Amino acid sequence: MYKNIIALFVLFAFFGCKESTNNEDSNDTKIDTLKQVENKEIEPTKPEETEIWEPKPPKVNLGENKVPSDAIVLFNGKNMDEWIVAEDSTDAKWILNKDGSMTVNSGSGTLQTKRNFGSIQLHLEWKSPSEILGEGQSRANSGVFIQQRYEVQILDNNDNDTYVNGQVGAIYKQSIPAVNAAVPTGEWNSYDIIFHAPEFDTDGEKIKSGTMTVLHNGVLIQDHFEILGAVAYIGWPTNEPHGKAPLQLQDHNDGSKPSFRNIWVRELKN
Template identity: 70%
Template sequence: MSKQVFTFFTALILTTGFVMGQEKEPTTPEATEFYEPVPPKVVPGKNGAPPSDAIVLFDGSDFDEWISSEDSTAVKWHLNKDGSMTVKDKTGNIQTKRNFGSFQLHLEWKSPAEIQREGQNRANSGVFIQQRYEVQILDNNDNPTYVNGQVGSVYKQGVPLAMASVPTGEWNSYDIIFHAPKFSKGGNIKKPATVTVIHNGVLVQDHFIIEGTIKYIGWPKYEAHGKAPLMLQDHRDNSRVSYRNIWLRELK
């Protein structure tokens, strides 16, 4: 076979394969419509109430969903008459009794109206996802600090896109969408975790790729794990941060 003939047949085979590999262009609107799977129905909450499929973690009535992170005993934080709870200094972090993977989380928090201390010691707390990945809580109003440790940051990793806090002493909201990391059978990271954070309606973390477990000193790195509790921090500096209206929707 001559070189010219061989080239011609090669080009014909490649061209034919390309055409046959393409999907046929739809000629009716019905061809691009599908009816399964049908999404589950979720009834939105009204006036700040959680949606119908949410797990209510705290509604102000009790600590039934929580335990002390220190020793798995009863929570020692303050349960307030206004339906909130407040960090009780030096009693330790608290965590959920349940373990979670990926989720949508809503919670509200506020710093005390009376300003005490400065920098990282002013109303410092944090939302620890799977006990490892922290979304920072801090009173940054007229209180600058390192930007990867300010309010709305993924602590020591992700600088927030904006500082969206309300005035000191008023209630803030966090809406957090977290996708858990995936590991190989050997314990290596296959897909890192991501987090999106909306602070008082303002996007401050946009599908941020988490680099590993939060570290105060040193670089973050991943360690294989499964589902784990949600944890709220007692920073042990008389932070007096309060929380209310905490609910979570599990995601696949």
């Protein structure tokens, strides 16, 4: 009888410890998740127990054209000092306009930033010519390439149908935009792009896909799309390992030349 009582006592002690451990694990999980409650083993009962006061986010001011103070201005309408020709690294040869924009100079080459970028927030504004020239993929065709390989299409699709994974706002040949939010031909469009770069292991295998979110004139058209790989005009996307790389603005070398203005970028953590 005495042995039975001892055995029961041991069992109760064991399960009591196990339950206590489980509760502690649960509390630790809550604390880790909230990250506001320190040295607490019970559910918070006061508002201040879940309030965080430090560290304070840095202040960002908005300057001319609402450019954030922590942004890198890539084109402010005064010069093309941040750009070179992608094909030969010579000085940019696009047309600088009096209104603070620049226009594709057909045949002069795609523009490429002198700087390399990883994950970014990118803002740019573009417009097609008021005079309608060309059709299909030959009407104000350009594109913004992130890391030289992931393209958001620029095209005048007003009354101008083309394949939908190559229309305005498409992640070229990979993702159709949710809607066409383009303004009338000849007016200024804006793109706001959030890009998180892909990750590769030491063997060059992709371990995490890059993602793209795109707002066209403030309208969400690409929602955290997982990029399949580098764009390909013919064939399937490829995934060669890479690190930070330049941005590019395409010279499609046709008669209908788009213009650009107010281009800036903020570097993000991946």
